Amino acid sequence: MRLIVLLLLLSTANAAVATTCVLDRDDLLQRPGPSSGPTEVRLQVYINDIVSINDAQQSFTGDVFMRVGWHDPRLAHAGDAPCAADFRAIWWPELQVMNRRSLERIREQRPLVMPDGGVSMPLRGFGEFGYRADLSDFPFDSQHLELDILSAYDDKAIQFVYEPGDIALAPQLSVANFTVALAGIERRADYITSTGREHARLLVQLEATRLTGFYTWQQLVPLFLVVLMAWIVFWIPREHVPSRIGLAATSMLTLIAYRFAMSSVLPPIAYLTRLDLFMIGASVVVFSALALAVAVTYVMDFNEARSERIHVAARYGIPLLLAAITWLSFFG
Numbered sequence: 001m002r003l004i005v006l007l008l009l010l011s012t013a014n015a016a017v018a019t020t021c022v023l024d025r026d027d028l029l030q031r032p033g034p035s036s037g038p039t040e041v042r043l044q045v046y047i048n049d050i051v052s053i054n055d056a057q058q059s060f061t062g063d064v065f066m067r068v069g070w071h072d073p074r075l076a077h078a079g080d081a082p083c084a085a086d087f088r089a090i091w092w093p094e095l096q097v098m099n100r101r102s103l104e105r106i107r108e109q110r111p112l113v114m115p116d117g118g119v120s121m122p123l124r125g126f127g128e129f130g131y132r133a134d135l136s137d138f139p140f141d142s143q144h145l146e147l148d149i150l151s152a153y154d155d156k157a158i159q160f161v162y163e164p165g166d167i168a169l170a171p172q173l174s175v176a177n178f179t180v181a182l183a184g185i186e187r188r189a190d191y192i193t194s195t196g197r198e199h200a201r202l203l204v205q206l207e208a209t210r211l212t213g214f215y216t217w218q219q220l221v222p223l224f225l226v227v228l229m230a231w232i233v234f235w236i237p238r239e240h241v242p243s244r245i246g247l248a249a250t251s252m253l254t255l256i257a258y259r260f261a262m263s264s265v266l267p268p269i270a271y272l273t274r275l276d277l278f279m280i281g282a283s284v285v286v287f288s289a290l291a292l293a294v295a296v297t298y299v300m301d302f303n304e305a306r307s308e309r310i311h312v313a314a315r316y317g318i319p320l321l322l323a324a325i326t327w328l329s330f331f332g
Contacts, residue, residue: 021083028090032072038159041093042069044166050175058133066123076117085111094152103127138273139215145206154198155189183207226254227282230289234315248290281325
């Protein structure tokens with residue numbers, strides 16, 4: 001990892017002092033050695049930071065270093081130091097990050113040409129990248145992030161190569177509610193309909209595991225307390241009808257307001273998350289408590305013994321129902 005950062009920094013420093021290459025051939029925009037097989041393109045990627053992961057927008061924002069290297073013997077020169085070339089005047093693999101939504105280039109594309117014809121192009125960008133979220137297990141979920149690097153050429157023209165340690169992630173990231181780890185690297189060729197041909201592709205895959213402390217203490221615990229407000233009804237004497245009905249109704253209204261507040265955290269999705277299941281179950285518990293409180297009051301007018309039995313059964317049945325819903329929602 002440190003080697004990648006050092007190489008990128010050295011490349012940046014060299015670009016600042018390198019002389020301009022003298023290009024005196026008219027075939028430099030063609031791929032080097034087309035008859036000798038695919039050109040090897042070495043990629044080194046260092047994810048310097050991930051600032052945020054936005055569930056509602058299904059995007060993450062990050063700072064990425066990239067170093068692209070290949071060999072072009074036509075660019076060999078007699079100098080003893082790298083020279084800087086205009087990337088528009090020579091062949092390069094024409095890379096782009098397909099899942100970017102916005103990207104700000106922090107430094108210009110300026111390839112460095114070594115005396116033996118080796119080319120190194122350091123790149124750095126800060127931007128927003130899309131991902132497809134699977135929130136079924138929210139808030140105890142993990143999200144699959146990736147950098148989808150695509151070349152304008154197919155895998156018969158270029159071949160992505162990398163060595164162990166060429167793809168790395170900074171040890172400390174700014175994102176607060178996830179832990180992010182490098183999950184793997186996938187090299188493949190995909191057919192792109194809009195271009196009508198295959199393109200070489202390299203996927204840098206990351207696994208972002210959600211930290212649940214915020215959701216546990218700021219959302220689930222208060223939600224439990226709202227549900228328990230309805231359960232407290234059955235510890236109030238049956239004679240206090242307004243207090244019992246009012247507390248149960250307040251719990252129901254608070255739960256509805258809580259649900260609306262949660263809707264801004266997640267995108268509008270067609271499936272239920274674990275938190276959705278719990279919210280639905282909690283609504284059932286609170287409504288059941290309200291219905292039982294009304295039933296106790298209604299039955300008490302003509303059958304006090306039955307009213308007392310409903311009252312006692314609800315006192316012990318509500319927490320059992322809440323425990324069952326909690327288990328099914330988060331562990332089932």
